[in-house]
Amino acid sequence: MKARETFQKWQQTQNLPAYLKDQLSELGQDSNWVEDAFGQDINFGTAGMRGRLEPGTNRINLYTVGRVTEGLARLINEKGEQAQNKGVVISFDSRYHSREFAEHAARILGNHNIHVYLFDDLRPTPELSFAVRYLHAAAGINITASHNAKQYNGYKVYGADGAQMGPEDAERVFEYSQRVTDIFNVQAAPVVQLRAQKTLQLIGEDIDEAYLAALKTVNVNPDLIRQNADKLTIIYTPLHGTGKMIYDRAFRQGGFTNVIPVPSQAIIDPEFPTTKKPNPEYRDVFDPGIKLANEKQADLIIATDPDADRMGACVRTKNGDFQVLTGNQIATLMIYYLLVNLKNSGQLASDYELITSVVSSSMPFKIAQDFGIKTKYVLTGFKFIGEEIDRMSKTHDGKFLMGFEESYGYLFKPFARDKDAMQGALMFAEVASYYASRNMTVLDGLNEIWQKYGTSYEITKAIEMPGIGGQKKMALLMSKLRSEHLEEINGVKVNKIQDFLKQQEITENGVKPLAGLPKSNVLKYYLADETWLALRPSGTEPVIKAYVGVNKPDIATAHAAAESYQKAMAKLLK
Numbered sequence: 118m119k120a121r122e123t124f125q126k127w128q129q130t131q132n133l134p135a136y137l138k139d140q141l142s143e144l145g146q147d148s149n150w151v152e153d154a155f156g157q158d159i160n161f162g163t164a165g166m167r168g169r170l171e172p173g174t175n176r177i178n179l180y181t182v183g184r185v186t187e188g189l190a191r192l193i194n195e196k197g198e199q200a201q202n203k204g205v206v207i208s209f210d211s212r213y214h215s216r217e218f219a220e221h222a223a224r225i226l227g228n229h230n231i232h233v234y235l236f237d238d239l240r241p242t243p244e245l246s247f248a249v250r251y252l253h254a255a256a257g258i259n260i261t262a263s264h265n266a267k268q269y270n271g272y273k274v275y276g277a278d279g280a281q282m283g284p285e286d287a288e289r290v291f292e293y294s295q296r297v298t299d300i301f302n303v304q305a306a307p308v309v310q311l312r313a314q315k316t317l318q319l320i321g322e323d324i325d326e327a328y329l330a331a332l333k334t335v336n337v338n339p340d341l342i343r344q345n346a347d348k349l350t351i352i353y354t355p356l357h358g359t360g361k362m363i364y365d366r367a368f369r370q371g372g373f374t375n376v377i378p379v380p381s382q383a384i385i386d387p388e389f390p391t392t393k394k395p396n397p398e399y400r401d402v403f404d405p406g407i408k409l410a411n412e413k414q415a416d417l418i419i420a421t422d423p424d425a426d427r428m429g430a431c432v433r434t435k436n437g438d439f440q441v442l443t444g445n446q447i448a449t450l451m452i453y454y455l456l457v458n459l460k461n462s463g464q465l466a467s468d469y470e471l472i473t474s475v476v477s478s479s480m481p482f483k484i485a486q487d488f489g490i491k492t493k494y495v496l497t498g499f500k501f502i503g504e505e506i507d508r509m510s511k512t513h514d515g516k517f518l519m520g521f522e523e524s525y526g527y528l529f530k531p532f533a534r535d536k537d538a539m540q541g542a543l544m545f546a547e548v549a550s551y552y553a554s555r556n557m558t559v560l561d562g563l564n565e566i567w568q569k570y571g572t573s574y575e576i577t578k579a580i581e582m583p584g585i586g587g588q589k590k591m592a593l594l595m596s597k598l599r600s601e602h603l604e605e606i607n608g609v610k611v612n613k614i615q616d617f618l619k620q621q622e623i624t625e626n627g628v629k630p631l632a633g634l635p636k637s638n639v640l641k642y643y644l645a646d647e648t649w650l651a652l653r654p655s656g657t658e659p660v661i662k663a664y665v666g667v668n669k670p671d672i673a674t675a676h677a678a679a680e681s682y683q684k685a686m687a688k689l690l691k
C-alpha cells in the first residue's frame with residue numbers, strides 16, 4: 118500500500134487515542150513526513166526497533182509495538198507448549214508510554230497462552246537480560262530507546278540466552294509480524310483474566326535480589342576496594358532512568374561507600390529535563406554532576422543512560438577542570454587493570470578472550486595481545502558479543518574476560534548478555550580505587566598505559582541524515598565510496614580496505630575474501646601511519662557514523678591527527 122493510502126487509513130481509524138489523532142493531523146501536513154512515517158514498516162536495527170513516538174507504520178506506537186509482539190507470539194506458539202510455558206520476560210524504561218507498551222505486549226502474549234513475567238516497575242536493560250536467563254524464559258522484551266532523545270521509544274527483543282536476538286531470529290519475528298493484516302486489530306487479553314489464569318506474573322524485588330547477588334561477582338579485588346573506600350568519592354547520575362532502581366545497593370554491596378547521586382538527575386523523568394540527549398557520551402549530561410563534584414571535592418562522576426546499559430565517566434583533570442572519557446578510554450583502563458590483576462594474582466591464562474567491535478579502539482587489543490590472551494572482533498551490536506560468549510560457553514574454546522564497544526558498552530560476567538552499565542560502573546569504580554591506592558587519578562593511569570603502549574585516540578562523529586531522504590543519501594555515499602577504492606586519505610596511503618558488505622579485503626595486491634563476519638554496511642580503512650577509519654550508517658539513529666582511530670607518540674599529536682582525519686572524512690561525506 119502506498120504511504121498516503123496507509124496514512125488515510127490511520128486517519129479514518131475510529132479508536133485511535135486522541136494524542137495520536139492530534140499528531141496525525143499536525144504532522145500529516147508535511148508530505149515528506151507522511152512518506153517517511155507510512156512508506157515502510159519499522160524494522161530491526163543494531164539494537165531492536167527504535168523510532169520517534171508518533172503515528173505511522175515506521176514509528177513506535179501502540180500499533181507497531183502490538184504488531185511486532187504478535188509476530189513474536191506466533192513464533193513462540195510455533196515452537197510449542199514448552200516455549201509458551203517458559204514464557205517471555207518484559208521490562209521497560211522511564212520513557213513516555215514505556216509502561217503502557219510493556220503491558221500491551223504482555224496482554225498480546227497472554228492472549229497466545231504464553232507465560233509472561235512483567236516487571237512491576239522500570240528496570241535496567243541488563244537486568245532484563247539477566248532475568249531471561251535466570252527464569253529460563255524463551256525470550257525477553259524491553260521497551261526502551263536507550264540513550265536517544267525524549268521523542269523516541271523502542272523495542273529490544275532477547276532470545277533464550279539473554280542476548281538481543283541476532284539478525285536471523287529478528288528477521289523471523291519481523292516476517293511473522295508482517296502476517297498481521299490489520300494492525301488495529303491485534304488481540305490482547307484482559308489483565309484480570311491473565312492474572313486469574315496465572316499467565317501473567319509480576320516480578321521485581323525477587324529479580325533485583327538475584328541480579329544484585331550476581332553483581333557481587335563483578336569486582337575482582339574486594340580487599341583493594343575496602344582499603345581505599347575512604348579515598349574515593351563518586352558522583353553518580355542515572356540520567357533520569359532505570360539505574361536509579363539498583364545503583365545504591367550495587368555500589369554499597371561492592372564496598373563503595375561514598376557514592377553521591379546527582380539529585381536533579383535522580384528523578385525518574387521521561388522529559389530528561391537536564392539533557393538534550395540522555396547519552397553519557399556528551400559533556401552536557403555531566404554539568405549537574407560537575408557542580409556537585411566541585412561541592413563534594415569528588416574527582417569522578419559516573420553516568421548510566423536511561424536503560425542503564427551504557428556507562429560513561431567524567432574525571433577531574435590536573436588543572437581542576439573535568440574531562441569526559443571516551444568509551445574506548447574507559448575500556449582501555451578496564452582491560453589493563455583486569456589483566457594486571459590477573460597477572461599479579463597468578464591467574465592469567467591464555468584462553469581468556471576479549472571481544473570488541475570492528476569500530477572500537479585497537480588499544481585494548483594491543484594490551485590483550487601483550488598479556489597473551491585471545492582477541493576477537495565482531496560487528497557493531499552487543500548481540501554479536503552475546504553470540505560469541507554463547508559460542509564459547511558451548512565449545513569451551515575460550516574463557517570470556519570482557520566485551521566492549523566504543524559506544525560505552527561493557528560486560529565482564531556473562532550472567533547478563535547485553536552491555537551492563539551496572540557491571541561497568543562497578544568495574545570502573547574499582548579501577549579508580551586501584552589508582553587511588555597508588556595515589557594516582559584514572560587520567561594518570563591512562564597516561565601510564567599510553568607511555569607503555571603508545572597513545573591511541575579515537576573520535577566518532579555522527580552526521581545527521583534524517584528521514585527517507587537521509588537513508589537514500591547514506592546509501593549513495595556508501596556505495597560511491599565502496600566503488601572508489603580510495604588509495605589515500607588526508608595525504609596518507611591506504612594500505613587496506615575492508616568492505617564488510619561485499620565481504621572483501623582490498624590491498625594493492627588485489628581483492629581477497631573477508632571471512633568470519635556476517636554482511637554489514639561498513640567500510641574500514643587501514644592507513645600507512647597506523648590510523649584506521651571506518652564509516653557506517655547507524656542502526657539506531659538517523660546518522661552516518663565516521664570513526665577515526667590514530668596511534669601517535671603523545672596525546673597532543675594524537676588529538677590533532679584525529680581531528681584532521683575527521684575533517685577529511687567529513688569531506689568524503691559531502
Ligand SMILES: O=P(O)(O)OC[C@H]1O[C@H](O)[C@H](O)[C@@H](O)[C@@H]1O
Nearest residue numbers: 163164498499524655656657658
Ligand atoms: O552505531 P549504532 O548502530 O547506532 O549502534 C550503537 C550502539 O547502539 C546500542 O547502544 C547498541 O546496544 C550497541 O550495541 C551499539 O554499539
